[in-house]
Amino acid sequence: MFCPRYRRKIFLQADVEQRFKELVHEGCEELQIVIVALECDKDHTHMFLNALPSLSPADMMAKMKGVTSQKLREEF
Template sequence: MNEYRRTNTTVSLLNYHFVFCPRYRRKIFLQPKVEQRFKELVKEVCEELQIQVIAHECDKDHTHLFLNALPTLSPADMMAKIKGVTSKKLREEFPHLHHLPSLWTRSYFVSTAGNVSSETIKRYVENQKKRN
C-alpha cells in the first residue's frame, strides 16, 4: 500500500483520500451497473495518469477513493480528470442520467496519508539543526 514511487528525479509517497458525491446527493450507486461502470472508468483514468488505486468504494450517494500519485499531478488535476471523464461517460451510457447537465458537485474532500504522523514529521524537521 505505501510503496514509494520513483521518477528520474524524485522519490515520493503521496497518498490521497478523496470523497465526492453526485449533485443533489442523488443515489446513483443504488444501481450496481452504474457503480461497476464508474469503478471501471476510474480505473481507466487512473491508469492513464499513472495513479495507483489503493482502495475504492461507493455508498449510495458518494464515493471514496484512496490513491497514490506522482508529485507531477495535483489533487485538483486528478479530480478534474476523474470527475470529467466519469460524468461524461456515465451520462452517455445510462439514460436515466442523460438529462443531468453535470453528474458531480464541484466540491470534494481530500486529505493526505502516509507512513508517519504530522507530529513525527514536525519533530524530525525541528531536530534537523541538532543533528549536525
C-alpha cells in the first residue's frame, strides 16, 4: 500500500486512476515485476507484487512512486 503525499484524493478522477495503473504496468514490465493485484481508492493504492529477491520492497516502491508521480504531475 502507498499513499499520495498528504493523502490527497487524486484518484477521484477516473482518468488519473486509469493513467496511474498504466504507468505502474509499464514500470513493472521494465523492472520484471509481476502484478498480482492493483487497486486504487480515493487517496491510496494497494499493490501486491511479485519480484526477484534482488529487488527490495523499498526499492520497488521508490521506483514506482518516482515514475508515477513525475508522469502524473506532467500530464494532469
